[in-house]
Amino acid sequence: MYSVSRICERDVEDVMTFMKRTFFIDEPLYKGVGYCNSASDDTPDLDEFCRAALPGVSLMAKNEEGSIVATLICGISPIVNPTDFLSALKNCKCPKYKKVIQMMILREVIMEIWNIYPNEKQVFEIKMASTDAKWRNKGIMNQLMKEAENAAKELNIRVLRIETSSAYSAKSAERHGYKCVFSRAYTEFMLDGKPLILPEPPHTKDNVYVKELY
Template sequence: MSKEKVYNISLITEEDAESVMKLIKRTFYIDEPLNRAVGLCTSETDSCPELDEYCTGSLLEGLSFKATDAEGNVIGAMINGVCPVKEDDNGNDLLSQAQRCTNPKFQKILYILARRESGAKLWEKFPHDHKLVEVKIAATDHNWRRKGIMNALTEETEKAVRTRGIRLIRLDTSSAYSAMTAEKYGYTSYYKVLYRDIKMDGKPLIVPEPPHLEDSVYVKELFPL
């Protein structure tokens, strides 16, 4: 593929939903380190309703962006959603979701996410902020990686969040490469732990393959209080 070939960044609309989800299913569903470690999806046709719900829940909040090539094909996507800084105490917190989950593979992932919440304690670090925007999914077509697409999606997301008047962007990273992107763009780590140290019943919950050794939560303050 020619390096001169350009791409366009734009807001995800309802008409894009199917194409965006197809990209995510052939990339993120299979390649994301936690998904891969538990064998959540081994092909783009594997079904995972729980992950489908997680991905589509914030797709049309007006803060998610896609990258398209010259022919209009979706080659990258970043799904972002507005979330409370502290989980609502309504029985739908991540730990409660994990305890109710009937998919044993996805349940392990939910327990990891719940550990992030209790470990990061962002409500203590940002007591004057009540909401933030979380980068929930980031995906790039295999043939378009290392061409700046994720950087462009990150920059467009930050512009949109500023426009909404929201101060904080949260980026949780299971991938060492995502962590590098976060640090490049000035995000600060508020939680970092080796996967081998996240245990249940004395055994590690999930241990992805190297170089994905750490589970992290990054936050960027877009403007001062």
């Protein structure tokens, strides 16, 4: 059994601990640059990015013992420049994480999502999603995604956005009714004539998915 709820301020530190032992070390982009290899690694840039979205409209699932078993880190973002990447790049402390930011900047410039949705000012952004390995395939993420849609409706935000660096998360987005508006092979994100990041197969493409609620 599990229960789903909004993340509150008192949950933030537990959420950060959970994210460091799941998403931070499993995410293909971070693996691709060797950024976070264990839950004990120092990851100030990623910590800051994650904390900036908490508690906000983020969601979690807890088991009967009160331990977090899944999270959905969400935020309300402007359609143009959903994250202040230039400031993040300027203040980045780790050269490895800097490559991730540079790739995200290239994605936004190439995609121009503001031209795809010229009438939208905001999007409900699903920034990170993670489930404890022992709790996968139990429908927990389905429930969290439904709650995210409900939150977007309550805020009168029409478009949800999720970036999928993983082949598995891309399939999950499609199962939840999201459509792909951007897809590009990692080999095409170039800087100084070389690919910025090359995650291990099957994670070969960077994708952005959206879902229009009405």
